[in-house]
Amino acid sequence: MVEPEELPPREAWHRYLNGRRTELTEETASTYHYRLKLFAEWCEDNGIETVADLNGWVLDEYESYRAGQDVASTTLHNEMETLKNFIEYLERIEAVDDDLADRVNVPHVPRGERSRETRLSTDRALALIRHYRSTDAVHGCRRHALLETAWHTGARLGGLRALDLRDFNREEQTVEFIHRPESGTVLKNKREGERVVALNERVCETIGTYIQTDRYDVHDDHGRQPLFSSLQGRPNPNTIRVWMYLATFPCVQGECPHRYDPDSCEFRNHSKASQCPSSRAPHHVRTGSITWHCDRGVPREVTAERVNASQDVIDEYYDKAEERDRMEKRRRPHLNKLTIE
Template sequence: MTDRRDDPSELPVRDAVSRYLRRRRADATDSSVYSWEYRLKIFIEWCEGIGIERVGDLRPVDIDEFYDIRSGTVEPTTLRGEMWTLKGFIEYLDQLGAVEDDLQDAVRIPNVEKEDRSNDERLVEDDALALIGFFRNDEAARASRNHAFLEIAWHTGARIGSIRALDRRDANLDENYLEFNHRPDTDTGLKNKRDGERPVAIPSEVSDVLEEYIRGDRYDVHDDHGRAPLLTSTHGRPGKNTIRVWSYQATQPCLHSPCPHGREREPCEYTEHAHASKCPSSRSPHKIRTGSITWQLNIGIPPEVVAERVNASLKVIEQHYDKESPHERMEQRRRQYIENMETDL
């Protein structure tokens, strides 16, 4: 009797993605598989949202529609990474004979202009949260120095000098806040001096990460003044240039997604300490600060509260840090208040 096998075109989209990721685990790093899983989750949710249940139901027009929707939602470099991931998945389905022969040809890979590839205006919310999600869920990367730095930088929006100035005693993790102090006599003055001193609340998840970092990867060392820095290098308190390198390393998109520049992470020189700043998509601490301030405003924190948290004036925030367009501000910040204008006339 002939061994009958199920028709691969009947595979649910979610199950097909799981099967694809299981196959790729044999020849890819954990971080690569995690990045593909993150990107393909978006595609799964889109398919389920419009009623596409089986991979055999996918048509070129569906792939084109998905491209159009995502192109209006994410940055060009992010879209490029997502579409490369989708193309790999569709090619796998084609190998199984589960989809139409021409489906993979419908996956458009956008041509990203040079100015878009190197645009470092800010670390955008989608990329920041994807990076944080990677660090929190990757066993080897969780609570590492780069992870601890990124959690602090993103959730406080603090300047590089303020992050460098943090001592272990300034991390009040039982109460979920960090305290920034002006200590110029021991080489950690704040930009706005005493006016820059403030406590900044952080989510409990961030406190948990910092607790793990302190117990694990943090070097138990002191600086030249006998103080115990929160973020440490092997020699004590890191210099600003060292922190910039950590920032470039912690924000490379290939940690959570395929490289938007067509490179493979393992042999790429940009992953090395000395060349991390050369990655066109990595971000400096200032660009994380810019993105964080925009994000804090977008999630509904009042501007005056954001100004106090990041130690900047409202005018400076509006002029230099609030990078959303007027339309984006309307949709993300003001739309929730429009219902208050409705009347029963």
């Protein structure tokens, strides 16, 4: 039997992630996989054959290497945080010194830099939605319904993919997000991510039109009917991403800001849609949506319930209102208390 300290970094990384599969969503596991893959490959390139070779100097050298790759400060922070968790696992199985995780430096990132700047802006989102609503050729198409649902609910990619036809209630004007791991769809926060989200009439009309005119009437491998369906059944996560990239092309409702010809632009190919500088992924739409909720004055607790995020996370990462706007939101409701009769 191989002793834990004899594990190569690559084998240890796979063992670590395999042990966490039940508690991580597919997307989170994929993110951790990529981050630790970078570390394992660096170890192999630098003669680190087993985890017993890891020490504070090696970990500091890796951080210096990644910092020299000109990665964003938030990226480096997240990568080192994941590495620290991995080293803590190695401590637990007695593969490394007990205090090695304490030697992993997770660089501090100022709050302003931690916020996610890449998002679908409100101006662009509303212009796109208005275009889809007012143009017969695309009104109620799958891309329209997906974008409008994502923008109105602030849902994650996994939540959008998990929706079934039965989860949309036209009469009550709601959509329900349900954790169904036994049949292939999970929510990021599992049961705690389950919620019913109210929709307004225009969003319901869009989804209803999509169901009647552009939705494939199919079942997935578990006999369920996905709301956002492909010809083969329930789309995989990457397909949902591509649909959103295509839905948010700037040339959908105006001229290309990058001066490409839409008729010959290579980005309009499904495999390259993500490379359009202005297309946005579902997470960018979620970020923009939550910002829009905040900017429109929706109470934090209401927004938190709708999008399944804590109020602190919304404040730190999503509420992009300028400081002056924040001041206005704070003080306006209280001005009547200061009136002098």
